[in-house]
Amino acid sequence: MVSGLGLPGVRRTGLSGAMFLFCPSCGNGLIMEEGQRCHHFACNTCPYVHNVTCKVTNRKYPKLKEVDDVLGDAAAWENVDSTKKPCPKCEHPRAYFMQLQIRSADEPMTTFYKCCSPQCGHS
Structure with a gap:
């Protein structure tokens, strides 16, 4: 039983x-x-x-894995190129960019932008 x-x-x-x-x-x-x-x-x-003659309960809360920062820390942006891409937040005329392969190999690379203005830093 x-x-x-x-x-x-x-x-x-x-x-x-x-x-x-x-x-x-x-x-x-x-x-x-x-x-x-x-x-x-x-x-x-x-x-x-x-x-079922009685209440059956079972609660499990899975441990969530920590999310890794895809772009890395501030050191990842030190030696990257810049382009004439205006910032949508502060209208600065240039932005840093880097390309990373975050999906499978048959998918295109993803381009990340970061504002060149030290006050803004919008990405």
Whole structure:
């Protein structure tokens, strides 16, 4: 019996905290379905159905990975070329640019611009 679910004969396996329930008659995985009055576990291949008699909750909050700065720090902009591209923020007439391959090799390179004005620095 699965603890807290009241499912006699149902096998339960866990993989990194997830719960998988299996049909006691055919061994296939059970799916959660919403009925008219309650939720139940049902088998796709045989007529086995078992109503859920208590509240089942499981919350997992995945750890988010840190986002890397694609452009690098201020040192990445030290030896880059500039072009006659006006800044949309301060209207400075020139901008630094660099091209990076941030997608797969069959995609074109991405061009990044940064305002040449030390007061603005808009990118």
